[in-house]
Amino acid sequence: MTQLAFQKRMNKTKKYFVLFLMMVPGLAYLIINNYLPLFGIIIAFKDYNYSQGIFRSEWIGLENFEYLFKTTDAYIITRNTILYNGGFIILNLIVGVSIAIFLNEIKNRFMSRFYQTAILMPYLISMIIVGYLVFALLSLETGFINKTILPWLGISDISWYSEAKYWPYILTIVHIWKSAGYLCVIFLATIVGIDNEYYEAAKLDGATTWQQIRTITIPLLMPVVTIMTLLQIGRIFYSDFGLFYQVPLNAGALQSTTNVIDTYVYRSLMTLGDIGMSSAAGLYQSIVGCVLVFISNYIVRKINKDNAMF
């Protein structure tokens, strides 16, 4: 090896060494926060005992899972998780796309900004605050709905926080309220990006606004819509913990319609201290979730390679 080549090689090592060094904190963090807990998955197959720790606790095979799936809990939380998230996906899509199309028709820039600001506002606040807002509306003794709207309609007070049957609707409304702005902005950005020539040509042919929307906007919006929907389907087993825990104020009476896998895992860990069961439920969620992500990514890839995650 000549002196020069050696020098070159040293430089190269040194150069990438700096880059590698830069990545150390981030990689170390991911190892601790994301990879280390992966080993903890074995807890689901063990009779976990605090004093013995993860590795010395006794193996019990699939007992935790058997126990979990024998209860009615497993059915209820799976049903709730899928029905809620499935409904959210469909409604998000309809509401998000419609608002985006409406917004796009607004030519007054000031008003358009105003509407966007307003619609995106709920997206920014924490679920705790949402809990307060919902409480201000629904509280039995002082809520706006019980005190102002229902008397006006001639209906007597409803005890919202102890009747499970209302919550599928309440949670759906709250979810749409909080997240519609986010999706709407994404769709709007796509619509704005559509080449104006299409619309001009359509106008020359005498197409009405509605016809333009139906034949230009919606078809050109479809790729983004498909991708967003598939991404959400991939996450259908994960719910917004705050929505299902904070908004019903953790009320026990509502759990038949508000309990989802995430809240179940949290409650069995923090309230009941049932580590085995909650990690079994957690693993069930992770595995099904991962499979769903792969399936939807596969479909995304088929439709449009650029939009696939991997």
Add this chain to the structure above:
Amino acid sequence: MHVILFLISAMCILPFILLVISSVTDERTIYLNGYSFIPEKFSFDAYQYIWQDADRIFHAYGITIMVTLIGTVCGLIITASLAYPLSRKDMPLNKFLSLFVFFTMLFNGGLVPTYLVYTQLFDLKNTMLALILPSLLTNAFYIMLMRTFFMTSIPSALIESAKIDGAGEFFTFLRIVLPLSLPILATVGLFLTIQYWNDWFNGMVYITDSKLYSLQNLLNRILLDIQYLSSSDFGTQTELAADIPQESTRMALAVIGVLPILIVYPFFQRYFVKGLTVGAVKG
């Protein structure tokens, strides 16, 4: 069109207005008429009451501000310094490391093992670190976002020429790449700030010591306490009720919690919308 959008906007804003008005409504009026947009009698008692108990609230504010600041700055540094090398196609092991990062988006151990790692292995329960660490790199999504930005918006010729001029990798990153990446830094920084400001989950899971309550956790505690008391028939209820804030005070606290975001939001809306769009289209 305007009518529909106006109605939708109203639905988004009105709950906030109800919150603010409730916080300045006279207590007795609330008990008689409930929360209302047009109260019979206004009163600033709630804010006066909070002012008397300001210590606890300021303390929680302090915790929230500190956690938000440290979390956002550290999060940005770590994200950027991880995303930049990944954006360099010439780097060895690039493919493997990218996979290593993105895998964390797909599969995780779940709450239980994560909880055990932080509480048993690192003993972070009831420390400020427990509020910061678990959300530092919450999703590889931000890394992807930045990596895409570095790849598409920073011309590689620029990096080449810096190299020819004899600049080291770190110098190039610090003096050339970062200043050109302000839009993405602002976007991710904003997301992190909102995320840390609104975070209550870490506090709920890892914090039991009320000295470390963040604003959101304090608000959460007050809301759940009241719900618990009003739904139970304890004989001590009246006794306890004297200790907890009353209706208008509760709403005033919520106002205090949400106000900073609502004030700052219009100024950052531009970045925010841009960030959402970039994230969605490239994500």
